[in-house]
Amino acid sequence: MSVSFWQRAASADSAAYDVVIVGGGLVGCATAYWLHRRRSQLRVAIVEAQSIGQGASGRNAGFLLQGTDTDYLTALDRHGPRRAKHFWRFTRDNRDLIEAELQGAAFDFTACGSMTVAGTEAEDARLQEAVSPLRAIGAPVVYLSPKETNRRLRARGFWGSLFVTSGAVVNPLNLVQQVAAESRAHVFEYQPVQRVTAAGDHYRVETDGRQMQTRQVVFALNAHLPQVIPALAAYVRPVRAQMLATAPTDRHLRLPAYTHAGAFYIRQGPGGEVLLGGARHRHAEAEVGYDDTTTAAVQNDLERYLHAHFPWAQGLDVTQRWSGTMGFSPDGLPVVGAVPGQPGNVWAAGFTGHGMSCGFRMGQLLAARVLGDARPDGYELFAASRFSRPEAGQMRASEAISDPSS
Template identity: 30%
Template sequence: MSRPPAGTPCWEPADRGAPDAELPPQPQLRGVVTADVAVVGAGLAGLACAYHLADRAPGLAVVVVDAERPAAGASGRGTGLLGPRAGPPVDQALRRFGRSTARRIHHASVEAVDQVLDLCARLDVQCGLRPGEQLVATRAPAGLVSLARQAKAYRALGLDVPVLTRGAIRARVGLPHSAGLLHRPAATLDPAALTRALARACAAKGVRFYGDSPLRAARAGELIGPELCFPHGSVQAGQAVLAVNSAAGALDLPVGTVLPLEVYAVATAPLSSTAYETLGGRAGCSVVDAVPMAPYFRLLPDGGLVAGGGTALAPDGLGARRVQAVRERAWAWLEQWVGSLHPELSGVPVTHRWSGRIGMTGDGLPVVGRVPGCPDVWYIGGCCGHGLAMSVAHGAHVAGALLGDPDPGEPLPWHRSRAPRLPVHGAGRPVLRAYVDALGRAARRTC
């Protein structure tokens, strides 16, 4: 069976012209454009922000500018797991922030899942949505220790996250995991379809789009508000939102370190009905390992399977050949791991292999706040691989702040202007890359 070129997500239709025809016009930005609010980044965070601005303030002039097109970046290259997670594991959050804040972090992540489900209903878009359960489970001793700590923390906080025994897990997905935690609400969906639907909804509310226009710089404008500079023009705006995630470093934004990490995924042809049902096809489960960076999987509505994890790479500063070699090894390992899940998967072909970049921070928390020194510019990024639900929530939060919503009181830990700094340059870069590589090797050994 022939497969699409490496790098093509399974969400990308064979006819590239068809989805683009459904998107709003996206001319390249040329000359000087003015707007009340300029949003840079047509992913879930940027589009959610633009959508809520246009929905709540119909007279507001909003523009969205992207380096490529909607869903071309991380929002269209994820694996579509929608579950409650924000920041570090709950036991770490409890130790660092205390009971009240740890509980608020969990509730915020649950509300973020509900926001995505509500958004799908408001947009009347299915986007492959399958409500279900998310299992965080493991077979490795290190994973069992982590699960025990998390379960204890959930109980201490009075949160409803049930512990699953070996038998309860096997009844759901037919796998020999030793124990797990059950997260609800949860779902799986096509993240690119949701992103495109948001773009169409924004356009219907009067938002203007520009594509193929990478941001070069953001600076104080000659009049009121910031000036955003692009290769062939600029935007003069009253306020700006930079939903650029791990591109913050390349733009020299003073938001701390949001480290670009490349992660990998594969998708298969449809499984046999036996394998599909055994792995939780009817229940719509997704299974995430409790060990950081360990592989995970979910099933597709067409009967296929998507898997990711196992390897991550800090690619900045590496040559193209070395990056491609890591990709090939990561995809080959994932393909082998998928074949080990069930006897009938050993001969199922992998049809898609792709990679995407996530933004990691030193403390595992996103950054959602004003850019230091630029009070009219906001930044959104650093969801640390858990951005499907949280990106939508972050966009809504920033839209509310721009529209003058009342201060909700004590901010969540990621409502901040900077992440901790990491040694991404000079002698520290190889050390950081070696640390990421070591995490990947440890995760692969658990399988």
């Protein structure tokens, strides 16, 4: 987009900030929020390429789940007991902080619990086995038999599930906008950052029509990080997620469900609309990249799943289809780090489809780091230094999961 004479004149007196945050999703806005909370006199700006929450943060299902994108046994295998427990606690803190800090009514915060539902007998066995280690870390989980699971969801064909009493859902776009408003940061929308360069003892942040000076920069770009800092491309790769919404119906689902090892996620919206996402696992190659369109292949799989498992949804019109870009990290956990050649600047990315479940708490971590805490709680868990030599080729392929409709 071109820049008018008036727009350039308005930005010519390049504003000066203490901290500029690049990216206006949940993580960027939460960083601004926590900076304001801890040091209200700081001058903070959020610079966003589109509008606040137009990226993945305003396009997701609004689940505030606990733990990783995998079942807890897989998290134990992959990350070890200490890190798996730490991450579970981090996501629990995220949910509790959202409830404690913000006026939940503005974003439909609903503390309904959530269900992790098995699509196969083997997954069911893993969920049952996970109950004891989860309870040992204080996770409030209850195993539900296949019969009880299908009864609660008014569904058919599912195996057992874990009912996580602390799960919650939100309207994600309203949440992000609320966090941005409460941060009191100066928000610049439709200003894609083109470059950040060192200029003496400060940094210069440049968009097409604006220049800002700042002492520190936080890059909260998730999937888009490599587009602004190509040197960090090994830590995050863009992966598309697709969803659909149906016409409203009676309230059949009282709580959100995450099924088939996370391959599908389903809830009802405030008006009774069915919101369903996933089916990416069958189209893993096609779903990599920044292309923000829906495809018939994934959307048809979503509809097949809906009709196979939820008889009450048959005949409901699909009223909306959309997609968003997630950022996947090499090991499934978010990554934070220092920006090469830019002392004091930090980045966070790689939320691997679960950034709502930890993004508000991540903002607290990033704010602490900006304010000089060398190792705020969680920093070691997520530090980029855990990868000795991250290379794109080492990145985990999408989870091998069962065919849900078989």
